Amino acid sequence: MSAAPLDLLLLPTWLVPVEPAGVVLHEYGLGIRDGRIALLAPRAEALKQPALEVRELPGRLLTPGLVNAHGHAAMTLFRGLADDLPLMTWLQEHIWPAEAKWVDEDFIRDGTELAIAEQLKGGITCFSDMYFFPAATSELVHKSGIRAQITIPVLDFPIPGARDADEALRKGLELFDDLKQHPRLKVAFGPHAPYTVSDDKLENIRMLAEELDAGIHMHVQETAFEVQQSLELHGARPLARLARLGLLGPRFQAVHMTQVDDADLALLVDSNSSVIHCPESNLKLASGFCPVERLWQAGVNVAIGTDGAASNNDLDLLGETRTAALLAKAVAGSATALDAHRALRMATLNGARALGLDTQIGSLEPGKLADLTAFDLSGLAQQPVYDPVSQLIYASGRNCVEHVWVAGKSLLDGGRLTRLDEQRIVANACAWGAKIAGRA
Known part of the structure; x- marks a missing residue:
């Protein structure tokens, strides 16, 4: 037959x-x-x-398809809101107050739809999202046809959509249950960073992630200040503290890692954790340089992400990959560091591996x-x-x-989105911009 x-x-x-x-x-x-x-x-x-x-x-x-392994999709609506500032000033004095004022489910829906459209037009077929109201984000992913890892945001203080970490985790577990059979959606845990999540919450997340075989996606060692603060408060570098708490492993996705010493490298290698490199956000916030070639040569899986449009300011993974390749050469002091083929691998198969999807996507092989x-x-x-x-x-x-x-379903044909209304998305984004800027 x-x-x-x-x-x-x-x-x-x-x-x-x-x-x-x-x-x-x-x-x-x-x-x-x-x-x-x-x-x-x-x-x-x-x-x-x-x-x-x-x-x-x-x-x-x-x-x-390109895999954008880290971002905050709905932050497209904060694109250009607070530029040219260091990370903690940017976060504490601008972004967190803006989120407290503006972020609700409508904001998430409109911002995420804008992000999905931008990513599809840039060749991205899968993205990881770390932001508020993850259930609302998952609805947009479902409708649009794109693939995604949606992470459950966990911080020690109230966030849009959750009064505390316990409520965020409870809602996250409900979402995990709702989406566990979804063909394009994967749910992971997204503790924000070591400096915003306490040991007891991190231990709880470790236990849940093991039980559900779910990923843990976290900003780690993004700046030298974060490392110094952790040494003063916990007597250990952030990655060492996370290792002590049992979070590292093949499911762990360490975002940024601009500060890497020999002990950090050994922890990443021994635990088989992935690193997600966001060079343009790190450059713009002057956070530091992830030593990509050193990590790669040691056997660490390094993927690439755009971060959010509020600190990049685009969701252009191809451009991000070019920046990563050029920067890796300068950081390593070698013109042979991160050649073009490895850079493409970082933006495809390595991203899929970081998200636990490498048996399904990331390379062109029969059966995938x-x-x-x-x-x-x-x-x-x-x-x-x-x-x-x-x-x-x-x-x-x-x-x-x-x-x-x-x-196998066409989401962009001849540069035109097949499922999303680009004009309506742009109009919605402009309306939000006018409102946030106080011109409504």
Whole structure:
């Protein structure tokens, strides 16, 4: 009995599977059936397979969908609100007061929809979100068709949507139960940072994460001040304190890590924890430099995130990856540090691994979900193409993103969103901007 026809056959000029590493396939076809990659074969062989739709993609590079491993989606509505300030001033004097005043479920819905639209247009098929009212965020993810890890925000003080950490965790467990069978949504715990969450709450989160096999996503060692403060209050660096409490491990996602000494590196390696690098936010807030090449060479899984649009100020993961590649060379003092192929891996398979999704997404392998991005490399600024991955990382922008599929479903077609109303989203964002600025 012959196999069912492919739902879609894509025929790009170049295809980068990411796994195996460093490979570029020229004139190959990728077939999709039931939302998964069913075929990867040379063009002539692929065309022999019956397919309901065949899509020619000349001059296009097909890659796994980009994975934005850290952000605060709804903070798009605070984009540009408090620029050019150090982290703690930015947080304590501007962002936290603005959140207390403005953040409600409507804010979350409109800001998250703006973030999802921006990310899809930038080739992102999966993102991790760490913000308030996670149930409202999950509704937008469900409707939009994108994939996401939604984290339960936990702090020691009241936050929008929860009077205390206990209420935040209770609501989070309800959401975990509601979404445990969802095909595109994964729930994790999001304790904000070591300096905002007490030991007893962290121990509770560790216990729940183990019980539910859930990730723990946390800002860690973002600044030198945070490390110094932890040494004074706890007698240990933040990562060592988290290790003592049992939080580190394959499910742990350490965001930022601009401050890394030998003991930190050993803890990350021994625990198999992931690091999520957010170079542009770290640069803008003058927080420090994550030693990406050193981590990578030691065997640490390093993924990449944009952080929120309030401190970046965009959700452009391709641009973030270029910055990461260039910065890694300067920090390591080596032009060979974080080459283009490894940078793309950081933005795809490494991100998937950090979020516990690497068996499903992050590389173009038969059996994996068809989360894909097609980039147009036919433009003036990309010529001539010697290595399409180098051209993607060093010579292209998110304006080159042409098509996006999640589980085989088209969410961006020819640069146009298929499920979201871009004009309405922009109008909503402008209305929020006028209100927050006091011009309503």
